[in-house]
Amino acid sequence: MPPPASSQSCAPAPAPAYRGRFAPSPTGDLHPGSLMAALGSWLLARGAGGEWLVRIEDLDPPREVPGAADRQLAALRAFGLHPDGPVVRQSERGDLYRRALDRLLADGHAFECHCSRADLAATGGIHRRCVATTRRPRPAVRLRVAPDARVAFEDLVRGPQVQDVGATVGDFVLLRADGYWAYQLAVVVDDAAQGITDVVRGADLLDSTGRQILLQRALGLPVTRHAHLPLVTGADGRKLSKSESARPVDPTDPLPALRRAWAALGQDPAALAGADRVTDLLPAARTAFRPQLIGRGDTAS
Template sequence: MQPDAQTYRGRFAPSPTGPLHFGSLLAAFGSWLAARHAGGEWLIRIEDLDPPREAPGAAERQMHTLQAFGLASDAPALKQSERGAHYQAALDRLLASGAAFVCHCSRSDLADEGGVHRACVAASPRPDPAIRFRVPAGTRVSFEDSLQGRFDQDVAADVGDFVLRRTDGLWAYQLAVVVDDAAQGITDVVRGADLLDSTPRQILLQRALDLPTPRYAHLPLVVDAGGRKLSKSLAALPVDPADPLPAMHAVWRALGQAPLTAGTGSVAAMLEAMHRSFDPARLPHTPRLALAALHNDRDTKPD
């Protein structure tokens, strides 16, 4: 299923593991600008599925930062931590259809296969089994990404049977994101290229649950000088909500847009100028973007 071509609803979905860094801001603005350019809606979703990795108060600080940059959700923000019943309903459907199964394998059981699950090899049952999605041999998924082009993955060989609910009882990202994109009516997913190879798994789940498949656009992943993703790098300094304009100018450049010549003296004016001047055809098609390339002066002085 494909979304109605006459509608557009996008989203930004940060995980509350720390302050928003520049790469997060790039995804937020990229998705917001695409939605506004299409005359559509833009939503915020808090992907708080992994309490052990979350930083106390991070979700609130992220929302405060987005507000400081003028990025407001067109509907109340959805929190995945409150959506367990919906994920369970989807999981029950998959189990009933045979698309999902209980798995007692541990990481050590799968070591010989490089961690890829193709068949259960556990020597004995465990009290806390995982639930996996069944990926038959030969399963391939291809889709057209509007920025990265045709993407093809042999999901069976490269990923194998993937986890839907972990051994600790926590929900896996792949299931939650599919359920929530459908529940929120998301037609277009604009996000970082680090999630490009997750998309085939999400498409398989959408098909198994008879849910719409959004259009996808994967923006360049911003990396430090060593090629590391910002969330894993010392360069991942949080953006400054007290002084948003420098980061907004850097985001504009990172999105490949033409220099702004007026209307950039305040956050509201900058947002209006960005909205007015945004050209989707200029978005970069490279999968990676070096942070150092963005350390230039602003496009213009504030007026």
């Protein structure tokens, strides 16, 4: 179990040459898209001789499905994907996020905001200055983003990226008005605290990267490397976790789902042809894995 939040520090942990992670939200059972992200992040970590961790991102209780986190962890075990350390749950790390937020406020990088969605309708939801018509009992807290803030980074899968965070996002939320921690802050703080060097995840989170790099810089934290994998889509073309055709993977019969995840990563199915057990398939996958074959486009389930 992780130590109590009160004993944690937001200082970055000593990082190895490569440490990756898989960080599902417990909004449902593990589905083919999340399994592909887990397998892809695991393969990249193993291929680099690095470590692989698992973190449960349970920051939004209204959206959480009871028991989903435990079923996700049980499924990962059934698929042979075992983390190299204890599982961390974000719901237990509030003190860590509070210390980071207090530092941002003290340094002038963050500010309290009473603006509602209706207040920001004229700017398409983009916050560039406070225009609130009434004060909220509990304001949100936002990161102060310069109007010309542009972030450039190299994505292992998608190549050079430039995101104009100032123009397309503006000042973004770190602590919500309902009291819940925002995804952007928690991810950045946890990645640093866990010594994560490489963030491997689905392409639906690509547009979060610029915001997270700005936060890393504001907190004086190491900037992680990134790889955004293609999405697995349903028959309706939507991301599988949001598609009506989404079905959870079957942990009692792991080989078919692992083979499909392998193929969705652009890898040669023939490389796993002789494997009839998980304990045979994963070593074969490690040997045959070629990161350069990962496609940039989405994959139909």
